[in-house]
Amino acid sequence: MQPNAESVVVLDFETTGLSPDQGDRAIEIGAVRLQNGVITERFQQLMDPGRRISPFIEEYTGITNAMLADAAPVSQVMAEFADFIGDDNLVAHNASFDKRFLDAEFARISRSYPGEFACSLLVSRRLYQDCPNHKLGTLVRWKNITGEGSFHRALYDAEMTAYLWLAMLADIREQSQLELVPFELVTELSKTAKKSVGAFFSRW
Template sequence: MLADSIAVLDFETTGLSPAQQARATEIGVVIVEGGQIVARYQSLMNSGAWVPPFIEQLTGISNAMLRSAPPAAQVMAEVADFVGERPLLAHNASFDQKFWDAELTRVHRRRLQPFACSLLLARRLLPQAPSHKLGNLNQWLGLPSTGQAHRALADAEMAANLTCFMATLLREQHGIAEVSHDLLCSLQKVPAAKMAQALEKLRGQPHS
């Protein structure tokens, strides 16, 4: 269970980076409190960008679907209000953070809160996993199916379930009394070789 309320998000996009003119096509966000998903936001978003065929094949999101979707600016304003000041988390957060920041900038808003990354955390806390891809991890751990992979809300829910699993692991196996977003952010920076040492040091300490 996490000590604070966090927003877990996932984007589907037209490409790998806003620096290469890629735009977001869909966003999904779940709010996690007390180890449970308590609220959800999902929307396609029309930025006028073209979806390449291989991306359409991967996500199932077509150019035709986006033509009738709400404008990207409207969606980002809504989702920024939905998230509020909650700290953020994503699986492979460096990807989603770029798009969150770029799309927010377009609506004259900016991110103030930090991002945690469930991919970096899983590599450190679940080194024995055969794969650290989100869908593979959830399947390996026997976590609930959340719907179609490579759709934003399903992936955000998967990342949330994975994070709640890792928070429970930190509490029950490693004796860390309070698992906060700040703690996750600090753990994801610990070199994998020093992880056991870092966890031992944290055992039994109160963390806010």
């Protein structure tokens, strides 16, 4: 039985900057667990990166240095998050960004994860080629998804990504005539040329 794409952990990081290779660190993690298309658990924590964050990041995320002063260290939060992930596959919007930070922070504490990553951004580019752009906020409005919260906070972004993911799976089921969408199908779709999407679904 191939893993079901409706049973995944959807995650989002807020960070001090764009690149862990340049020394940037995670400052917030938000995640939801989907089981058969239903959110069953949530994980959200701020974390102290060990230094002050820039005024730009404070403005962009709404996370302030004062908020991080009382937060647990990154290593502690990441250890807890590793336990939360378990064996599940992972989803993020612009997953290459979140995967870089997850891998970097886990490497610091000698933890790993067995699941694979899928990128809702790449999938959306194949499914919704008429959408003006494929930013999370644009796609949420495009698909008439509603929620309460603010973008650029990790848990809200994770939740909105999860709802977008489920909307995309519904559209994939319609095009593929499958009752359950395998995780492998979605990861393959994300690597398919846009002009070949119709042929891709005919193969499944």
